[in-house]
Amino acid sequence: MAAVTALRSSCRTAGRLVCIHRVRSCSGIRFIKSKYVCVFDKSALKFSHQQRLFRTSAVSCGQIVQFKLSDIGEGITEVTVKEWYIKEGDSVSQFDSICEVQSDKASVTITSRYDGIIRKLHYNLDEIAYVGKPLVDIEIDASKGVSPEEDVVETPPMSHEEHTHQEIKGHKTLATPAVRRLAMENNIKLSEVVGTGKDNRILKEDILNYLAKQTGAILPPSPKAEIIPPLPKSETVPAAPKDRAHKIPVPISRPIVFSGKDKTEPITGFQKAMVKTMSAALKIPHFGYCDEIDLTQLVQLREELKPLAQIRGVKLSFMPFFIKAASLGLLQYPILNASLDESCQNVTYKASHNIGVAMDTEQGLIVPNVKNVQVSSVFEIASELNRLQSLGSAGQLGTNDLSGGTFTLSNIGTIGGTYAKPVILPPEVAIGALGKIQVLPRFNGKGEVFKAQIMNVSWSADHRIIDGATMARFSNLWKSYLENPASMLLDLK
Amino acid sequence: MVLQASLKNCLQLSCILRTPKVGFRSTTSGSLIIQSTSDDIYQNLAVEDWIHDHMNLENRQVLFLWRNSPAVVIGRHQNPWQECNLRLLRQKNIKLARRRSGGGTVYHDLGNINLTFFTSRKKYERMENLKLVVKALKALRPQLDVHVTDRYDILLDRHYKISGTAAKLGRTTAYHHCTLLCNADKFVLSSVLKSPYKGIKSNATPSVPASVKNLFEEDPSLTCEMLLDAIAEEYATQHQTDHHITLINPADETVLPGINNKTKELQTWEWVYGKTPKFSVSTCFNMVYKDSVLDVKVDMDVKHGKIEVCNIDLPEQWLPPAVCSELVKSLTGSKFCPNETTTVAATLLRVCPQDAELQSRWNLLCENMIMLM
Numbered sequence: 001m002a003a004v005t006a007l008r009s010s011c012r013t014a015g016r017l018v019c020i021h022r023v024r025s026c027s028g029i030r031f032i033k034s035k036y037v038c039v040f041d042k043s044a045l046k047f048s049h050q051q052r053l054f055r056t057s058a059v060s061c062g063q064i065v066q067f068k069l070s071d072i073g074e075g076i077t078e079v080t081v082k083e084w085y086i087k088e089g090d091s092v093s094q095f096d097s098i099c100e101v102q103s104d105k106a107s108v109t110i111t112s113r114y115d116g117i118i119r120k121l122h123y124n125l126d127e128i129a130y131v132g133k134p135l136v137d138i139e140i141d142a143s144k145g146v147s148p149e150e151d152v153v154e155t156p157p158m159s160h161e162e163h164t165h166q167e168i169k170g171h172k173t174l175a176t177p178a179v180r181r182l183a184m185e186n187n188i189k190l191s192e193v194v195g196t197g198k199d200n201r202i203l204k205e206d207i208l209n210y211l212a213k214q215t216g217a218i219l220p221p222s223p224k225a226e227i228i229p230p231l232p233k234s235e236t237v238p239a240a241p242k243d244r245a246h247k248i249p250v251p252i253s254r255p256i257v258f259s260g261k262d263k264t265e266p267i268t269g270f271q272k273a274m275v276k277t278m279s280a281a282l283k284i285p286h287f288g289y290c291d292e293i294d295l296t297q298l299v300q301l302r303e304e305l306k307p308l309a310q311i312r313g314v315k316l317s318f319m320p321f322f323i324k325a326a327s328l329g330l331l332q333y334p335i336l337n338a339s340l341d342e343s344c345q346n347v348t349y350k351a352s353h354n355i356g357v358a359m360d361t362e363q364g365l366i367v368p369n370v371k372n373v374q375v376s377s378v379f380e381i382a383s384e385l386n387r388l389q390s391l392g393s394a395g396q397l398g399t400n401d402l403s404g405g406t407f408t409l410s411n412i413g414t415i416g417g418t419y420a421k422p423v424i425l426p427p428e429v430a431i432g433a434l435g436k437i438q439v440l441p442r443f444n445g446k447g448e449v450f451k452a453q454i455m456n457v458s459w460s461a462d463h464r465i466i467d468g469a470t471m472a473r474f475s476n477l478w479k480s481y482l483e484n485p486a487s488m489l490l491d492l493k
Numbered sequence: 494m495v496l497q498a499s500l501k502n503c504l505q506l507s508c509i510l511r512t513p514k515v516g517f518r519s520t521t522s523g524s525l526i527i528q529s530t531s532d533d534i535y536q537n538l539a540v541e542d543w544i545h546d547h548m549n550l551e552n553r554q555v556l557f558l559w560r561n562s563p564a565v566v567i568g569r570h571q572n573p574w575q576e577c578n579l580r581l582l583r584q585k586n587i588k589l590a591r592r593r594s595g596g597g598t599v600y601h602d603l604g605n606i607n608l609t610f611f612t613s614r615k616k617y618e619r620m621e622n623l624k625l626v627v628k629a630l631k632a633l634r635p636q637l638d639v640h641v642t643d644r645y646d647i648l649l650d651r652h653y654k655i656s657g658t659a660a661k662l663g664r665t666t667a668y669h670h671c672t673l674l675c676n677a678d679k680f681v682l683s684s685v686l687k688s689p690y691k692g693i694k695s696n697a698t699p700s701v702p703a704s705v706k707n708l709f710e711e712d713p714s715l716t717c718e719m720l721l722d723a724i725a726e727e728y729a730t731q732h733q734t735d736h737h738i739t740l741i742n743p744a745d746e747t748v749l750p751g752i753n754n755k756t757k758e759l760q761t762w763e764w765v766y767g768k769t770p771k772f773s774v775s776t777c778f779n780m781v782y783k784d785s786v787l788d789v790k791v792d793m794d795v796k797h798g799k800i801e802v803c804n805i806d807l808p809e810q811w812l813p814p815a816v817c818s819e820l821v822k823s824l825t826g827s828k829f830c831p832n833e834t835t836t837v838a839a840t841l842l843r844v845c846p847q848d849a850e851l852q853s854r855w856n857l858l859c860e861n862m863i864m865l866m
Contacts, residue, residue, distance in 0.1 A: 072662065073617050082570045095664065102698065105645060106660035107569045107595035126696045268826040269833040273840035280844045339847055366836060395832035396583060399859045402839035427847050
């Protein structure tokens, strides 16, 4: 005991109260070294006069402290400020990152020593900052966080300890100020919470678990990475989530903590492109026409042709067939491959069938097109699709690939779905969405039930120049080509 | 809170690491030598982050050995457009990564080894680490003329740079890492580290170009494995620990919880490109259209990798002013990225008057704009 007091008083003269915590099991005193706080470095000593001033003045709200740039090491005296993580007016907690400075190939993260509000940044970006000189001014909110609960000890302003001690019947509970605040906001006695941190420290997860048990509700999982216990204890891990799943939520009147906030961000890039395109599409009066296609024969054909294409180095999916069949159909119904001008005075029948294929990439929707399908073979279409797909996923499609489309197919079925309501991409006048291929029972000519590979197609067309009959006839033609692939041979050029 | 939980976890990490090792005394003291089983730059950088954030280095030090498949690595505060040929990188499928330490740009491939020295913040000492490397090299091949400069480079034959250094200091821990050229592809190295982009004005840390040489050229019997082994041995001797190299799989969440999130973060556009300090591009180019040559002047301000201000000066009436201003408006706020610009341009083409002449002029302008990115 005596040793403790002596230590405390010597530390006071040095200007800092050192955090000493007692380990319950052992009677010795463990001195926490400068893991968190540099006790005897120069900046602390410089700080000592300000400490003394604090001691004499009463606890007031908002004492401005000048946080000085601490020693970087290797005798470095100046650094360049490269990035600020906070701005004036932001509130910071202890250990939050304040800024990034650079000195001679070393990048240093400066973290806050205090909880408080940033009042002044002493440097702008790319300015030189000096070790030992003030970096930021922080307004310490020492008076804040004092709760009426009797188990919370009021923090004296000079003890910028990393952890606040709570004397509850001689049992010290350790928790950071942020955790204490969370407990206070939810009217929780820290003595009732089981701490799972080092030395039974109470962590934020412990408060949330405590709350979950209170309300019986299942709280949203912590956004931080789940720390998985080491291998020997791994059997307990699957047990925990199971327990949660079996708990029936019984809401009691305790408030549930939800710290999520709405996030607003500007629309740019891919999303902006989509907004523009779809807003323009609104001007087009759409009508829809849907049908189902029996792809049983096509599935078989593709199975036979896949290895042949593989030998030639091309991956053969169903799309090349759909695209070629569409082009054959467009030859009979060229109005579907046309474009209506701005004033709706003229229709331009496009000579080339540049069939667009909707592609889902990491950044969003992109629609490259296969040029001149009317003079391409199924194999050529397949190899071009491969090229577009690999460029698309690498984010390297060129303007030429993305412009000049005259008709579009969207194979949403690869992800899922049956019927859809696709939106026409101006300046085109028609689009088709293909659902997934399902195995369904159907009746054949003899009235017997057989297994059919069924895919649904949903067309949308511009009703200003396309009528329902045209769309239906085109769809029937396309359907007949696909249901009986051999018939495509008759019309191939 | 995460820190405290993972301090508990670092003890568990060392428990796991302890089992295969013979004669490892206690859990929180004694230095450790680890080697990555992966050659993915992002995974390996994530391991560095993980150790920096989660390990207690108060009483121990760690040496991390790693190699990468072809990648260009820029420093924390650098500008990738200024430092390397991004077009070439995309073509050759060479990855681009931004590390968290400072310093300049380097090219990695399997002929280059990387060493990271982890210590507590107080024990951060780069010169010692580099002297250790030189000592190891000299022990392996006494005839090698290698020495450390005061810029923390290692030079071969007093002239050629074989190693570059960078460091990261956090609140309680620090690391110093360096490269070592054993048998890297110098041709690719020099071509990717040459930026073709003109007119960039920026306060980003510039790299200092240097003549490089491979150790292999000096002594063809040297391999990366020999170098790694020699350095590990010297480290083990100096730190009085076993010369046992523990292998680490950077995708293993059980040993390194949270590592996959770190890996993902390092791969995001927001980190690699978005962290570029504010810069401006002021350049002009010629476009050949039919029989005439046109001068185009472009000025752009880029912040967080996104175009804040955009100005395109075209010969009058070459494009309808409405169309041109639409392009400028769409580019503003978009990423300074060819993929995004292509999409934006293609979209605008859809909604403007369908005139073949206009479209071909538009495509030409956009292609040239994309070349700037």
